[in-house]
Amino acid sequence: MNTFFNDLQGKINQALESTPAKDIQRNVKAMATQGFSKLDLVTREEFDIQTQVLAKTRAKLEALELRVVELEARLSAQAASSASTSHPETPAPTIILGKE
Template sequence: MNKQNFFSDVQSKINHALENSPAKDIEKNVKAMMSQGFSKLDLVTREEFDIQAQVLAKTRAKLEALEERVAQLEAK
């Protein structure tokens, strides 16, 4: 038996053992519990966060421009 076949055989046996072990059920249960916990929190996706950060940056720029314009008008 060559090394490649040996390692492939060992890997397949380990994968088969893990699929049939209680560890797989524990993993599923932990993922389900975490998903349930995260759904209760008021979280946003990274994409939503990035979009809001861009909106905020544009709003700040407009506010600064308006403040400068008001200051110029007040100076007149």
């Protein structure tokens, strides 16, 4: 009895495989696959990997930008500090006018 149902299922599947609708579906799928193969597309996996790489790169860039700002501020502070210590302002000489 079990083989009867297996045979019946096989015949039904075979009949469904040979219907015009199934042929059209196969042809459309083949044409779409051929058309997509001509395009420069990436897989979802490749896209996800590149998205992760971009996120890491963006995070590194932001960290480096902050570091540059900090280093520039430190350099400016050092330049201002060295300018004030190397050229101390001396008071202007006092001129005393006398009566002659």
